[in-house]
Amino acid sequence: MRKTAALLLVSLPLALSRPVQAQAPVHYDLAFPNAVHHEARVTVTFRELPAGPLQVRMARSSPGRYAxxxxxxxxxxxxATDSKGQALSVVKPDPYGWNVTGHDGTVVFTYTLFGDRTDGTYVGIDARHAHLNMPATxxxxxxxxxxPAAVKFQLPEGWTVASQLKLEAGGTWTAPHLQYLMDSPTSLGPQQVRSWQEAGRTIEMQVLHDGTPAELDAYVANTKKVVKEAAAIFGGLPPYDFGRYTxxxxxxxxTSGDGMEHRNSTSLTSSRPLRGPGAINNLGTVAHEFFHGWNVERLRPQDLEPFDFQRANMSSNLWFAEGFTQYYGELLLRRAGVHTDAEYAKEALSGMVDAMLNMPGPKRYSPVYMSxxxxxVDAAAAIDPNNRSNTYLSYYYIGAANALALDLELRxxxxxxxDTxxxxxxxxxxxxQNYAPAKPYTLRDLQRVLxxxxxxxxxxxxFFRQHITGHELPKYTELLAPAGMLVRPARAGQAxxxxxxxxxxxxxxxxxxxxxxxxxxxxGLDxxxxxxxxDGRKPTSSKEVQALLAAxxxxxxxxVEYRTRGLVRTASxxxxxxNTLEVVTYEDAKRPVTRAQKKFREAWLNGKTK
Known part of the structure; x- marks a missing residue:
C-alpha cells in the first residue's frame, strides 16, 4: 500500500506536489472599457494546471448573505485560450460554470461581466465608479x-482602489486564498480618503460621495467615536490581518442601501448624503458593520465555517451573529454621543420591543428557527406569495430584542x-489561524459561556430554553424599569x-x-x-381612512364592502x-426618576471611553 501511494505521488504534476502557497497564483485582470454601459472585461489566468478539464465556476452565494x-x-x-493563445473548448455543464479542455497547463479565461446594482451583494459599474462584490465578480x-490570488485593476483616469486586499509592488492586490479573496469587496473610483491610528491599527475610510470635505470630516469624527466605543467592549481592536481596517x-x-461585513473591511452603500438625518442613518450602518469585525467575522458560528460558495448557507445562530450586532450597533450610537437617552429609547428600543411583543412571528417561533x-428571506428572489408577516420576524430584530432583554437581566x-x-x-x-476562526462556536458554546x-x-x-430555542417573550416592562424607562401604548384609545x-x-x-x-x-379578508x-365610504386615501377611524x-x-377573487362581498x-408600543424615559413620561435608576441607566448607556 505504501509503495503504491509513493508511486502515485511521484506521478502528480510538480505544481501539486509543492505547498499551496508556492503554487502559481491565480491572476485576475479587470478592465472597464465599456463602464458607461455597466460592463467590465475580466481575464483570469490559471497556470501550472494538472491534466484534464479545468472546472471554472461563478459563486452562487456570498459571505454575509445566506440565500x-x-x-x-x-x-x-x-x-478560453492556452499559453500560446490557441482557443480551447469551453462547455457549460450546468448554469453556474464552464469546463475548459485541451489546455497545456495554462488557461486564460475571459468574460464580460454586467453589473448595475451598487450594494454589498452585487456589482455596480458606471462611468463614475465600480463597486465590486467579489463573488459576483x-x-x-x-x-x-x-x-493565492493576484488582482490587477486597469483603472480609468482619476480612479483609485479601496480594498482590504494586500497592495503589492506594481499596483497588484493579493489574497492568500479564495476564501479571503471572495470576502474582499473593492471600490474603484475617485476616493476621498480619511485615515487615522487607533490602538496601533490603521483605520481608514475611503468614500465616494457628492458632499463637501467638511461633511465627510464630521462623519469621520463620529465614526472615530464609534470605533473607540466598540473597541472598549472587547478590550481592544482585533489584530487586522494586514494592520488595516477599511x-x-x-x-x-x-447607490442601493446596504451594509456588508468583511474580515478587515466593510462595504457601506447608500444614496443618502452625509448631512442631516441621512448622515445619522448611514452612521448606524457603520456601527453595525464595524461590530461585525468581531461578531461573525472572527467570533463566528461553526455552521458558517467555511463558507460554501455553491449553496445556500444556513445557520442556527444568526439571532446572535446578526441580532446581537443589531443591538450593539444602536447602542454604540448612544455611547458615542450621537443619540441622547430619549432618542435611543425612541429610535432603537421602541422598534425592538414593539416588533417583539406585537408581531405574530415571535409568539410562534424561536430565534433559532428565524435564523x-x-x-x-435574505434578499432571496421569489415570485410566489408567502405568509411571513404571520410567521416570521427578522433574526436582526428578534436577536436584538433578546440581546436587550439579556443585557438588562444580567445587570x-x-x-x-x-459587554462582559x-x-x-x-x-x-x-x-x-490562516485568516479564519480557529475555534468557531456552537449554540451550546453560547449557553455555556453565559x-x-x-x-x-x-x-x-x-434563558436558552425559554428565549432562544423556545419563544417565550421577555417582560420588557419589568426589565426596563430599573433604567427609568417605560413601555407604554403609543396611541392609546385609538381605533x-x-x-x-x-x-x-x-x-x-x-x-x-x-x-x-x-x-x-x-x-375573513386576505x-x-x-x-x-x-363604513359606507370609499377609501380614497390614507388621510381619509385615518379620519374615518378617528371618528x-x-x-x-x-x-365593509370588498372584492375578493372577482366576487363582491360584505362583512362586519x-x-x-x-396596540403599537413605544419606550420612553421616565423624564419624558413625567415620572420621577430615582438615583438608582439614573445610575443603572448611566452604567448601561454612557460611553466607556474618555
Missing part, C-alpha cells in the same frame, strides 16, 4: 481554492452585563384596522397580508382583497385599539 444569488447570470462572451476554478463607502445617488429561515440580577458576555466569548473563541459569566448554569439553560393598504386611482384600496388576529383577518367601501372607538363594528369589521 442563493446565481451570479453567473451576468456573465457572457466567455472565451470573479470566476474561480474548483480544486484551486487554496492558491470602511469602503459609496454614498452616490445611484434558519435566512436562505428564504439587574447578576451584577454583570452583556461578549468579551468572554471573544477571549474563548476569538483566536484566528453560565460562566453569570456563575449560574441553571439560569443560562433556562385601528391594523392593515396595510395600497390606495388605487379608482378610490379603492388593496390589502397586503392581513395580520393574524387583526380586524380584517378576523372578518391579501389582494380590494376594499370598495368602509370611532375600539369595539365599534363597521360594514370590529375595530381594535391600536
Amino acid at each position: 442563493l444569488h446565481e451570479f453567473a447570470k451576468n456573465v457572457y462572451d466567455v472565451q 470573479l470566476a474561480y476554478a474548483q480544486g484551486l481554492e487554496q492558491r 470602511f469602503i463607502a459609496n454614498y452616490l445617488p445611484q 434558519q429561515q435566512a436562505p428564504f 439587574s440580577r447578576f451584577k454583570t452585563d452583556l 458576555y461578549m468579551r468572554t466569548l471573544w477571549q474563548e473563541h476569538g483566536t484566528q 453560565g460562566t459569566v453569570t456563575k449560574d448554569t441553571a439560569f443560562a439553560g433556562q 385601528t384596522l391594523a392593515a396595510r393598504l395600497q390606495f388605487n386611482p379608482d378610490s379603492t384600496a388593496m390589502l397586503g397580508t392581513t395580520l393574524l388576529g387583526s380586524p380584517l383577518y378576523e372578518a 391579501r389582494e382583497d380590494v376594499l370598495l367601501k368602509l 370611532h372607538k375600539p369595539g365599534d363594528v363597521l360594514p 369589521v370590529t375595530l381594535q385599539e391600536d
Whole structure:
C-alpha cells in the first residue's frame, strides 16, 4: 500500500506536489472599457494546471448573505485560450460554470461581466465608479481554492482602489486564498480618503460621495467615536490581518442601501448624503458593520465555517451573529454621543420591543428557527406569495430584542452585563489561524459561556430554553424599569384596522397580508382583497381612512364592502385599539426618576471611553 501511494505521488504534476502557497497564483485582470454601459472585461489566468478539464465556476452565494444569488447570470462572451493563445473548448455543464479542455497547463479565461446594482451583494459599474462584490465578480476554478490570488485593476483616469486586499509592488492586490479573496469587496473610483491610528491599527475610510470635505470630516469624527466605543467592549481592536481596517463607502445617488461585513473591511452603500438625518442613518450602518469585525467575522458560528460558495448557507445562530450586532450597533450610537437617552429609547428600543411583543412571528417561533429561515428571506428572489408577516420576524430584530432583554437581566440580577458576555466569548473563541476562526462556536458554546459569566448554569439553560430555542417573550416592562424607562401604548384609545393598504386611482384600496388576529383577518379578508367601501365610504386615501377611524372607538363594528377573487362581498369589521408600543424615559413620561435608576441607566448607556 505504501509503495503504491509513493508511486502515485511521484506521478502528480510538480505544481501539486509543492505547498499551496508556492503554487502559481491565480491572476485576475479587470478592465472597464465599456463602464458607461455597466460592463467590465475580466481575464483570469490559471497556470501550472494538472491534466484534464479545468472546472471554472461563478459563486452562487456570498459571505454575509445566506440565500442563493446565481451570479453567473451576468456573465457572457466567455472565451478560453492556452499559453500560446490557441482557443480551447469551453462547455457549460450546468448554469453556474464552464469546463475548459485541451489546455497545456495554462488557461486564460475571459468574460464580460454586467453589473448595475451598487450594494454589498452585487456589482455596480458606471462611468463614475465600480463597486465590486467579489463573488459576483470573479470566476474561480474548483480544486484551486487554496492558491493565492493576484488582482490587477486597469483603472480609468482619476480612479483609485479601496480594498482590504494586500497592495503589492506594481499596483497588484493579493489574497492568500479564495476564501479571503471572495470576502474582499473593492471600490474603484475617485476616493476621498480619511485615515487615522487607533490602538496601533490603521483605520481608514475611503468614500465616494457628492458632499463637501467638511461633511465627510464630521462623519469621520463620529465614526472615530464609534470605533473607540466598540473597541472598549472587547478590550481592544482585533489584530487586522494586514494592520488595516477599511470602511469602503459609496454614498452616490445611484447607490442601493446596504451594509456588508468583511474580515478587515466593510462595504457601506447608500444614496443618502452625509448631512442631516441621512448622515445619522448611514452612521448606524457603520456601527453595525464595524461590530461585525468581531461578531461573525472572527467570533463566528461553526455552521458558517467555511463558507460554501455553491449553496445556500444556513445557520442556527444568526439571532446572535446578526441580532446581537443589531443591538450593539444602536447602542454604540448612544455611547458615542450621537443619540441622547430619549432618542435611543425612541429610535432603537421602541422598534425592538414593539416588533417583539406585537408581531405574530415571535409568539410562534424561536430565534433559532428565524435564523434558519435566512436562505428564504435574505434578499432571496421569489415570485410566489408567502405568509411571513404571520410567521416570521427578522433574526436582526428578534436577536436584538433578546440581546436587550439579556443585557438588562444580567445587570439587574447578576451584577454583570452583556459587554462582559461578549468579551468572554471573544477571549474563548476569538483566536484566528490562516485568516479564519480557529475555534468557531456552537449554540451550546453560547449557553455555556453565559453560565460562566453569570456563575449560574441553571439560569443560562433556562434563558436558552425559554428565549432562544423556545419563544417565550421577555417582560420588557419589568426589565426596563430599573433604567427609568417605560413601555407604554403609543396611541392609546385609538381605533385601528391594523392593515396595510395600497390606495388605487379608482378610490379603492388593496390589502397586503392581513395580520393574524387583526380586524380584517378576523372578518375573513386576505391579501389582494380590494376594499370598495368602509363604513359606507370609499377609501380614497390614507388621510381619509385615518379620519374615518378617528371618528370611532375600539369595539365599534363597521360594514365593509370588498372584492375578493372577482366576487363582491360584505362583512362586519370590529375595530381594535391600536396596540403599537413605544419606550420612553421616565423624564419624558413625567415620572420621577430615582438615583438608582439614573445610575443603572448611566452604567448601561454612557460611553466607556474618555
